[in-house]
Amino acid sequence: MGRLLLVTIQVDMHDRLALALQDDLTARIVRDGARGVLIDISSLELVDSFIGRMLGTIASMARMLDAETVVVGMRPAVAITMVELGLALPGVRTALDVEKGMEMFRGRAGPEDGPPDHDRLQ
Amino acid sequence: MIVSSEVAGLRSSEDVLKVRQAARALAVRAGFGLVDQTKIVTAVSELARNTVTHGGGGDATLELLEEGSRRGVRFAFRDQGPGIADVELALRNGYSTCGGLGLGLGGSRRLMGEFDILTAPGKGTTVTVARWG
Numbered sequence: 001m002g003r004l005l006l007v008t009i010q011v012d013m014h015d016r017l018a019l020a021l022q023d024d025l026t027a028r029i030v031r032d033g034a035r036g037v038l039i040d041i042s043s044l045e046l047v048d049s050f051i052g053r054m055l056g057t058i059a060s061m062a063r064m065l066d067a068e069t070v071v072v073g074m075r076p077a078v079a080i081t082m083v084e085l086g087l088a089l090p091g092v093r094t095a096l097d098v099e100k101g102m103e104m105f106r107g108r109a110g111p112e113d114g115p116p117d118h119d120r121l122q
Numbered sequence: 123m124i125v126s127s128e129v130a131g132l133r134s135s136e137d138v139l140k141v142r143q144a145a146r147a148l149a150v151r152a153g154f155g156l157v158d159q160t161k162i163v164t165a166v167s168e169l170a171r172n173t174v175t176h177g178g179g180g181d182a183t184l185e186l187l188e189e190g191s192r193r194g195v196r197f198a199f200r201d202q203g204p205g206i207a208d209v210e211l212a213l214r215n216g217y218s219t220c221g222g223l224g225l226g227l228g229g230s231r232r233l234m235g236e237f238d239i240l241t242a243p244g245k246g247t248t249v250t251v252a253r254w255g
Binding site for chain 1: 134135136138139142143146156157159160161163164167168171215222223225226228229230232233
C-alpha cells in the first residue's frame with residue numbers, strides 16, 4: 001500500500017493560491033504514489049464556496065488517481081457557517097483531527113508505511 | 123450612526139482577501155463573537171468575489187454602525203458590470219452562470235440578515251448587507 005500526503009493549510013488563501021494547491025497536490029499524488037491525502041484546515045478561519053469547491057475538486061481528482069481524501073480539523077464556527085451558507089462538501093470525508101484522520105487510513109495501509117510527507121503552505 | 127467608514131478597491135483575488143480581513147477587524151470592533159465573525163467574513167468573501175468575477179471589479183464600502191447601545195457592520199459592494207436580469211433566479215441556491223456552486227448571493231443573505239440588491243442589465247450591481255449585534 002502507498003503513502004499518505006499530509007497538507008497543512010496555514011494561510012488565508014486567495015483564490016489563485018487555492019487553485020495552485022489543487023494542481024500541486026494532484027501532481028504529488030501521482031509522483032509519490034500516494035493512496036491517501038489528509039488536508040488539515042484547522043488554521044482556516046473560513047471556508048467559503050470557493051475553498052469548499054476546491055476541497056471537493058481535490059477529493060474527486062484524488063479518487064480518480066486512486067487516493068482517498070480526508071479533510072481534518074475544521075473549526076466549529078466554520079462548520080456552522082458552511083451549513084448556513086449551503087455548502088455540504090459532498091464526497092469529502094472529514095475527521096476531527098489529524099490523528100483521527102490517520103486512523104481512517106489505517107485499515108488500508110500496510111506495515112511498511114513510513115510517516116506521511118508533510119507539505120506546508122506558507 | 124456611522125462610526126467609521128472605509129472604501130477598498132476590488133480588482134483581484136488578493137483584494138478579496140484584504141477586504142475580508144478588514145471585515146473581520148470591523149466585526150471584532152463591533153463586538154461580534156467568533157461564530158458571527160465567521161458568518162460575516164464568509165458572506166463578505168462571497169460578495170467581494172462576485173464583484174471581481176461577475177462585475178469585472180469595483181469597490182467595497184465597510185462601515186461600523188452604532189445605534190444606542192447596539193453595534194453593527196454594513197458592507198456595500200459596487201460594480202459597473204453587466205448587472206443581473208433575474209435577481210430571484212440569482213438568489214436561488216445552485217444557480218450559477220460561471221460554473222461555481224451558486225451559493226454566494228443566497229448564502230450571504232442567510233448569513234447576514236439584512237440584504238439589499240440594486241441591479242439592472244447594463245447598469246452594474248450594488249449589494250448591501252448588514253448585521254447587528
